[in-house]
Amino acid sequence: MSDLSKNFKVNLEPTINSGQVFLWEKIGKKWYGIDGDRVLVFDNEQKFEKNMKYESSFFRFDDNLLEISKELGKDKNVKNALKLYPDLRLTRQNPFQCYVSFIASSNSNIPNIKLRLKNLCKMFGKRTTIDNLDFFLFPSAHDLANATMSDIRKCGFGYRAKAIKSASISVVNGEINFEELKKIDYHKAKEKLLKIFGIGNKVADCVLLFSLEKLESFPLDRWMLRILQKYYSKKFQISTKTITEKTYDRLHENIIEYFGCYAGYAQQFLFKLERDLYGKKWL
């Protein structure tokens, strides 16, 4: 019988700095993160108690890491990453925040995305004080659906402002229902997300993986394609250029076949591995 409390462990540095989240910062010795209408606070020695339900859920302590590691360890690169970042966790984020964040991420870079989202919270979110520090919570779908495009634009979203607003309206009017998307399967959920203006394959996969319980989701961005080309050129043929819808789907199928149903976890570890290799730092 394995000690379950052993599972209640996370290393914030690789978890926060692996491209899953944007609204986190380290102040002094603590990490502060916005997740929807909450501020999560941790230090690196954080002890997780059984009553910390939200936090445990955020870091997916309910996943069977033992089984997942066993499954993923079949690949040598992922195995290597698992060893390097044993307490890197996949996150289970507030779906609306995740959805907006990744729509905001397209054709941009991490510092810019962080800046925009922070501005968005400042303009539309509620202010709250923790440890004598001010934070702004993530706005609701209602807040953003009613916002003017010009105000959203002022946050630095550029042409994405239109997508942010219309995607928020889709949540308010029920076209997008996150609880429902959690229940239906990967392909059906993805199909619904792809109908939203501003959401393509990559963004849809991020939202599905980081907030909608689809662990087989494997977002293919330019980094992932580079990684696949570099280490897996024999297994998957990558054309390197921007890939078409069909190529994306075919590639994803091959990836599931190879990495299995926890492919999303594999993606997270590989991504972190390669970003570190290039010395990319976000905080």
Place this chain on the structure above:
DNA sequence: ACCTGACCTCGTCT
């Protein structure tokens, strides 16, 4: 069906 270019903004780099 595939391919190509345009696209807001803001670090960085010259």
Place this chain on the structure above:
DNA sequence: AAGACGAGGTCAG
């Protein structure tokens, strides 16, 4: 010091 460049994609033609 101003101007070019490109960054975790998506959409329209």
